């Protein structure tokens with residue numbers, strides 16, 4: 001097996017994670033070794049019973065050996081239970097650590113990563129790759145040490161028992177090793193292939209399950225099945241191939257094991273008949289030679305299992321080592337108070353190289369004022385918000401919050417001070433209350449009631465059988481688009497941040513609801529920096545200042561009346577809206 005530099009680096013990192021639990025590993029390995037050594041003793045005791053106690057009709061010796069056997073059996077199983085238990089604790093802790101590391105890392109990436117990531121692939125890494133590591137880094141890795149130890153001890157023991165019989169017994173071991181090695185390589189290839197196919201399959205299923213309704217509404221069944229059938233068929237074929245190779249591998253091991261038994265019993269039985277060997281020695285020898293097969297089997301599979309683990313390690317560290325392009329300064333700036341002035345100074349930005357969607361942007365979102373951004377689709381309005389939240393960083397220029405570059409702020413602090421109500425509302429599969437407070441236990445119920453009243457959703461919630469404790473289905477299926485948006489508005493009211501962004505926040509509301517919400521929101525947003533993005537221009541009429549964007553540039557600026565008088569882009573958009 002070739003281990004390249006990346007493998008070496010990844011192994012070193014993995015070992016750092018594994019050996020966080022040094023003490024537990026040491027104890028688990030110790031008990032495993034004790035168990036392996038004790039398994040050597042039991043056939044020896046049986047040999048003693050058959051050869052010494054029974055022929056000599058020595059009852060006392062028989063009872064002594066039986067007691068010894070019982071004690072050995074108890075210790076053997078006791079040590080096995082302890083070692084298994086410790087390895088399962090270590091394994092689960094490693095899984096817990098790795099998953100947490102992955103999830104924490106995933107939260108730090110930029111919008112580019114989130115836009116391009118294959119979610120199915122990522123899910124498979126978080127689930128099955130981490131499970132592969134669990135198995136590899138516990139029993140598999142350490143049982144090899146114990147396997148090698150017991151094999152050596154057993155070998156020496158067998159040498160002393162009957163050397164010529166040992167030759168008969170081990171002559172077939174290389175055959176066993178050869179076949180197992182071949183099967184292992186084949187199985188490994190299938191497993192790696194299967195894992196890739198599984199990633200693809202998960203992506204397709206995940207997309208379908210998360211937007212089932214859209215698939216039905218858009219009549220996209222055909223598109224789904226065109227991708228589903230070939231992937232699912234490949235998955236199935238590989239799974240069947242895997243099962244077949246597993247059973248062939250097991251069958252070949254059984255055949256060789258039986259051949260060894262036949263050879264040992266045949267040659268050994270003949271020796272017993274000649275009186276060159278005792279019956280007890282033959283029985284013990286046969287048991288030993290069978291037990292030697294386990295380690296040989298595992299050692300034969302070690303190389304490929306390790307290769308498989310390396311692939312999993314590589315995938316895990318691909319995520320863990322993925323550079324974070326949203327750089328955070330250590331101990332970022334966290335003022336006690338945010339005034340809420342946001343300034344874009346000569347900002348340039350492109351999602352893909354050199355294709356600037358924001359071109360030399362200069363905007364001042366004044367504190368405690370309402371600023372509106374309007375413009376045709378694709379003019380860059382949402383991009384400005386993405387930049388403000390540092391989902392992406394600007395290519396050129398700077399964004400200042402209260403006079404300080406947003407890059408100097410603590411990122412969590414920055415985002416905690418901005419609420420976004422967008423058209424795409426995420427509803428958790430949880431109670432309405434939890435969807436509103438988002439685990440902030442400091443929020444009073446009276447505030448929740450006030451916020452839901454302001455968002456015009458209180459009456460609806462009260463009409464539900466469980467009221468605030470009603471669980472909304474996965475992705476909020478029992479809620480209409482407008483209701484989801486109202487929940488999101490109430491959420492923002494409860495978050496009570498100095499900066500609030502309303503990105504098509506009322507696009508799903510009917511005119512009456514929109515009117516109510518707009519009126520109710522007024523008192524809430526009075527002392528906040530508000531940024532409104534809306535296609536329905538009636539929503540922005542009252543804004544203190546309106547910016548019209550076109551192709552990533554500001555082309556107009558003024559109040560509603562001023563812009564209407566200009567009779568240019570805003571005027572045209574407005575007229576189209578009202579007609």
Ligand SMILES: Nc1ncnc2c1ncn2[C@@H]1O[C@H](COP(=O)(O)OP(=O)(O)OP(=O)(O)O)[C@@H](O)[C@H]1O
Nearest residue numbers: 115351352357375376377378379380381382383384
């Ligand atoms: N994640 C992304 N990766 C690459 N390009 C993107 C991404 N998001 C947006 N764009 C491109 O950036 C440009 C501006 O998009 P943006 O979403 O800011 O427009 P918008 O004015 O908010 O549009 P709308 O009114 O339709 O929401 C568009 O050309 C869009 O295709």
